[in-house]
Amino acid sequence: MHPTQEFDDALPPAARSLIARAADFAGSVVAPQARQWEDQRRFPREAVQAACAQGLASVEVPAAHGGLGLPFGAKLRMVEEIGRHDFGFAFSLVNQHNAASRIADHGSAQAVARFVPALLAGELIGCTGMTEPGGGSDFAASATMARRAPGGWVLEGAKRWIVNAAQADVFLTFAQTEPGSRDRGIACFIVTADQPGFRREPPLAVAGIHASGTGGYRLQDCFVPDALMLYPPGQAFKAAMSSINKARAHIPAMCAGMIDTALARALARGARREAFGQPLLGHQGLRWSLADVATTLEALRLLTYRAASLIDRGLDAQQAAAMAKKFAGEQTLPAIAACIQAMGAEGLLDEHGLGRHLAAAKVMGFTDGTTEIMNERIGRLLQERARHAPDAPA
Ligand SMILES: Cc1cc2nc3c(=O)[nH]c(=O)nc-3n(C[C@H](O)[C@H](O)[C@H](O)COP(=O)(O)OP(=O)(O)OC[C@H]3O[C@@H](n4cnc5c(N)ncnc54)[C@H](O)[C@@H]3O)c2cc1C
Numbered sequence: 001m002h003p004t005q006e007f008d009d010a011l012p013p014a015a016r017s018l019i020a021r022a023a024d025f026a027g028s029v030v031a032p033q034a035r036q037w038e039d040q041r042r043f044p045r046e047a048v049q050a051a052c053a054q055g056l057a058s059v060e061v062p063a064a065h066g067g068l069g070l071p072f073g074a075k076l077r078m079v080e081e082i083g084r085h086d087f088g089f090a091f092s093l094v095n096q097h098n099a100a101s102r103i104a105d106h107g108s109a110q111a112v113a114r115f116v117p118a119l120l121a122g123e124l125i126g127c128t129g130m131t132e133p134g135g136g137s138d139f140a141a142s143a144t145m146a147r148r149a150p151g152g153w154v155l156e157g158a159k160r161w162i163v164n165a166a167q168a169d170v171f172l173t174f175a176q177t178e179p180g181s182r183d184r185g186i187a188c189f190i191v192t193a194d195q196p197g198f199r200r201e202p203p204l205a206v207a208g209i210h211a212s213g214t215g216g217y218r219l220q221d222c223f224v225p226d227a228l229m230l231y232p233p234g235q236a237f238k239a240a241m242s243s244i245n246k247a248r249a250h251i252p253a254m255c256a257g258m259i260d261t262a263l264a265r266a267l268a269r270g271a272r273r274e275a276f277g278q279p280l281l282g283h284q285g286l287r288w289s290l291a292d293v294a295t296t297l298e299a300l301r302l303l304t305y306r307a308a309s310l311i312d313r314g315l316d317a318q319q320a321a322a323m324a325k326k327f328a329g330e331q332t333l334p335a336i337a338a339c340i341q342a343m344g345a346e347g348l349l350d351e352h353g354l355g356r357h358l359a360a361a362k363v364m365g366f367t368d369g370t371t372e373i374m375n376e377r378i379g380r381l382l383q384e385r386a387r388h389a390p391d392a393p394a
Contacts, residue, residue, distance in 0.1 A: 003297075007077070007301075007305045010073075011070075011071065011073055011074055011077070012070070012071070014068065014074075015070045015071060015073065015074035015077075018055065018068065018070060018078060019077045019078060019081060021054050021055070021056070023081040025050075025051060025054055025056065026084065029050060029051075030047070030082055030085040030086050031086075033047065034085050034356070035351070035356070037086070037210060038208070038210050038211065038356055040210075043164070043166045043203070043210070043211060043212070044089065048096055048122050049122030050122075051122070052096070052122030053122065056078060056082075057093060057097040057100060057119065057122065059074050059097060060072060060097070060101050061097075061101050061104045061120065065104040065116050066116065066117055071312045072246055072311050073305070073308045073312050075246075075250065076250050076253045076305075077253070079093070079250045079254050080254060080257040082254075082257070083255070083256075083258055084257030084258060084260055084261045085257075085261070086211055086353075086356070087208070087255075087356075087357065088208065088211035089211040090257070091163050091209065091367070092163055092164055092212045094250055095126065095128060095163040095164050096122070096126055096164065098243070099115075099126025099127060099128060099172055100115075100126060102128070102239075102243075103116055103126075103170075103190065104116045106239065107230055108229075111227060111230070115190065125164050125170070126164065126168055126169070127162050127164035127165050127170070127171055128162070128172045128174075129144075129159035129171050129172065129173045129174065130142070130159075130174045130240060131159065131160060131162065132144060132157065132158060132159055132160060133158050137369070137372075137373055139186075139237070140182035140183040141182065142157075142174060142175060142176045142186060143176070144157025144158065144159065144173065144219065145175060145176055145177075146175040146187055146224075147177075148177075152223055152224050152225040152228075153175075153177070153189060153223070153224050153229065154221060154223050154224075155173065155189060155191065155224060156219060157219055158201075158218045158219070159216050159217055160201070160204075160215075160216035162214065162216055163212045163213065163214050164212070164213045164214075165201075165213065166203035166213035166215040168213075169192060170190060170192055170193075171190070171191040171192070171193070171198075171217060172188055172190060173188065173189050173190075173191045174188045175187060175189060178233065183237035184233065184234060184237075185233050186236045187229060187232055187236045188229070188231040188239070189228060189230060190224065190230055191219065191222060191228075195222065196222070196223070197223065198217060198218075198219060198222055199217060199218045199219075200215065200216075201217055201218065206359075208355075208357070208358070208360040208363060209359070209360055209363050244321075244368060245311055247367075247368035248307070248321035248322060248325040248368055249307040249308050249311065249317070249321045249324055251325055251364050251368055252303065252304040252324040252327065253308075254364070255332040255364060256297060256301050256304060258332065258336060258361065259296065259339075260297060261353070261354075261357065262335065262336045262354050263294060263339055265347070265352055266290055266293075266338075266339040269344075270342055280342065289338050289341070290339070290342055292338065293339060296331045296335045297335065299331075300328055303324040306320050307320035307321040307323075318377060318381065319377070319381050322369075322374045322377040322381075323374070325371075326374035326375065326378065328364065329365040332361040332364065336354060336357050336358050337358060340354050340355075
């Protein structure tokens with residue numbers, strides 16, 4: 001049985017058909033072009049649009065808003081299939097999806113009508129701006145400010161390290177409305193690239209993930225009408241935190257896709273190439289090294305799918321998602337490196353795409369909370385558990 005089949009079988013038929021469509025799109029559109037996107041340092045806007053046409057940015061968006069209304073697990077498996085060929089592109093698609101889904105779930109009627117159909121169709125590109133030039137881990141310390149004005153808010157500040165920002169049209173921008181109030185004063189606003197006061201920064205040059213269009217933007221005297229406030233103060237921080245478990249689960253799914261590709265390449269080469277009178281896989285040392293990779297991959301999938309299953313059942317997934325993300329952050333890089341090692345120098349060639357995956361495996365340790373922040377989350381949950389545990393002998 002294919003390792004993902006058990007999980008897929010528990011999903012509704014429409015989700016399985018989405019996963020098949022995603023795999024097909026990944027093989028026919030992403031795989032043949034990923035290297036070129038990276039070499040040209042290009043955000044493939046037309047490919048995002050083509051993915052949208054297949055419904056790949058509509059997964060969790062309710063049917064009432066033109067989406068597919070499928071469970072989170074379907075999106076998780078979709079990004080695993082795309083991530084096996086290009087982490088950056090999968091990341092871009094997730095952010096496109098999430099911009100549409102946030103507006104569909106929480107936007108005003110005006111915002112929904114103006115943005116959701118165009119984001120689902122890929123006519124507009126969306127992104128979410130939390131991180132700033134001054135830092136990302138301490139999100140409540142946001143220095144982007146929103147001050148009240150008649151009929152809306154005026155935003156000042158800058159965002160950096162934002163997926164899709166290189167070409168996005170719609171920017172979900174988190175900002176502080178009450179200096180010093182940390183999480184309580186954070187709100188979120190829909191900003192558009194064509195409005196006065198918006199300035200796009202050049203894309204960031206980061207090896208391995210150029211297709212993600214990661215960049216930044218600045219806002220100066222940028223007016224946002226009340227109807228385009230997505231989350232009011234008091235709700236924005238909570239909304240960001242409640243969606244973070246999903247973000248922390250789909251990054252490991254993309255890592256599983258990358259490791260799976262690397263392992264398949266290493267096994268294919270190991271079965272064919274000979275050294276010292278036998279195929280490479282005939283050598284125990286090499287075989288054991290790939291056995292470690294296969295075990296890591298299995299464990300990563302179990303952690304990741306468990307987090308997805310908790311999320312879809314509405315149960316607390318904080319620890320499960322943080323553990324999956326932490327495990328991926330620590331294990332993906334050595335697993336891909338071991339596969340390259342097993343392939344000999346051949347594994348370094350661009351045509352295998354493993355150098356790109358290796359770079360992405362380092363990058364993912366920062367996205368949606370660093371590995372240290374995962375440790376913080378898990379550690380705090382352990383502290384809580386200890387506080388509520390019955391007294392045990394010291
Ligand atoms: C490719 C990419 C795409 C991204 N996409 C987006 C996006 O679309 N939207 C968005 O808003 N952000 C995005 N981010 C930003 C990401 O969320 C931040 O990089 C992340 O939150 C860390 O922030 P930082 O890089 O500013 O590091 P800092 O917060 O400056 O931290 C620096 C180091 O200190 C460590 N550290 C911080 N606090 C603690 C602590 N309490 N205990 C121990 N160690 C600590 C961190 O783990 C890190 O190693 C993206 C980042 C990357 C790399």
